[in-house]
Amino acid sequence: MDCTEAKTLLLARRRASLDADARAQVDAHLAECAACRHEDAADAQLSMLLEKRLPRPDAPASLKRALEERWIVPARPRKMGRIARTSAAMAVGAALAIAGLYAWHARAPDDALVAEAVNDHLRVLYSDHPLEVESGGIHRVKPWFEGRLDFAPVVEFAGDDDFPLLGGAIAYFIDRKAATFVFKRRLHQITLFVFRADGLHWPVAAPVTVGAAEGSIVTLRGFHVISWRQGDLGYALVSDANEGDLRTLATKIAGP
Template sequence: MSACPDKEALLHGLLDGELDAVNAQAFEAHLKTCAGCAAAFTELQGLKARVGAPGVAWRAPDALRQRIEAMTAPAPPPRRTLRKAAPWAVSGVFAAIAASLAVMVAQPIAIAGLEDELVASHVRSTLAEHLVDVQTSDRHVVKPWFNGRIDFAPPVIDLVDQGFPLAGGRLDYIDHRVVAALVYRHNRHVVNLFVWPAKPGGAEPATIARGGYSVVHWTERGLEFWAVSDIEAKDLASFERAFQAHAPS
C-alpha cells in the first residue's frame, strides 16, 4: 500500500504546515478515504518525531561559545583603564581569568591597554582550551591554514632546535582586529606569538613584565610581533632572538 504518486507534495506540505487552508482541508479529507496516503502520512509523522527528538540536534561547545562571545564583545572605549568588567569576565567560567585580571588591576602600574589585552588573550588561550585552531608542528600546514582567514601572511617557523617547538596556530582578536597567533611550547609553558600588520608610528620594541607574564615586542618586515608567555623574560628574549634569526628574509 503506498501513497498516491501525485500527492507527494501535499503529503509533505501538510506535514510541514506549508499548505494554505483550502489545500490543507482538501488533503485531510483525502487522507480519510485513501489508506495508502494515510499510512504514508503516519509514517512521515513518526519519522519527523524521531528526527526532531531531543538530542539529535548538536549544541555548540562551551569553548566555542566563549570564543565567539569574546570576539563580539563591545569595543572598549579607546582611552580605557584596565578592563575591570570585560564582557567575558562576567561568565562564571571565566572567574579564574577575572581573578588574574584583578591581580593585575591591583598593581599600581601605568596602563597600557594593548598589553593587558595580549596577556588576557594569552591567559584565555591556556584556560579555555582554545590554544590552537590548527594543531600541528608542521609549519607547512600552519602557514596555508592562515590563508584566506587573514589578509597577511605571518612567517611560520619551527624553533624546535632552539627549544621552542611550534604547537600550532590560531586566530585571535586583538586591538579591534583579527590577528594571527602562533603557539610555541617551551618545556611545559606556552608562548603565544601574536602577529599583525604594523601601522605607521606603532609601539617601540620593548620587553615588558606584567603580572607574572612577559611581553616582548618587535617589528619586522611590516609586521608587528608580540610574544607573550609566563616564562622568564630572558627566555622570552631568547625566543625573540631565535625567531628573528630564523625568520625568512
C-alpha cells in the same frame, strides 16, 4: 559562516566592535549552533575571570604549574568529553579564585598592548579549544591562516627541539585579527601574536634588540611580553618562561 570563523568573531562581538553585517552573521550562526553558543558562554566567563580575577604576580610556582596543566589536558579537545572540559574550566575558575583577587587598575595607553598580550595569552592557556590547527610543523600551520587573515603572518622560525611549535589559531587582538602561534619551552607555554602594526600604541619602555628589529620587553603580573614591529606587522611574544629563553625565541622568530 562556519564555526571557525564564528569563534574568531565571538570576542569582537562581545566587545561590540563588529559592524552590523558581521554581527548579524555571527548572531545567525549562534542561533543555529549549540557548540558555538557553549563556546561563547564559556569564553565570556573566562573573559570576566581574566579581567577581574587574576593570580597575583607572586602566585606560587606550584599554582601556575597547576593552571598550566589544566590547560594541557584540554589541548586535545577531541578526546575530552563535555563533562571533563566543564570541570577543567571550573577548576581553573576555582584556582583563580583561590589565587586571590587582583585589582584591575586603569592603565596608561602604552600598556594597553602589553595588557592585551597577557590577557590573550591567558585566554589561550585556559581556552577549551586553544588550537584551531595542531602542529604537524610550520608547513601545516602557516597555510592554515590563508583566507582567514587579510595579511600573511611572517614567521621565519619553524620550531625546534628547544621550542617546539604546538599549533596555531586565530585570535582577536585589541581591535584586529591576529595569527596565534603556540610554542613550548619545557613546561611553559609561549604564545606569539602576529597582527597588523598600524594604529597601535607601542611600548617605549625597556627597549630590547630582537634580531634585526628594535622592540620592548615588559613584565606584567609575572608574564614577560616582548613586542616589536617588522615592516607592516606587529609581534607580541608572551610567557612566564624565563626572560633569557623568551629573548632567544624572539630572535629566532625575528631572524638575525
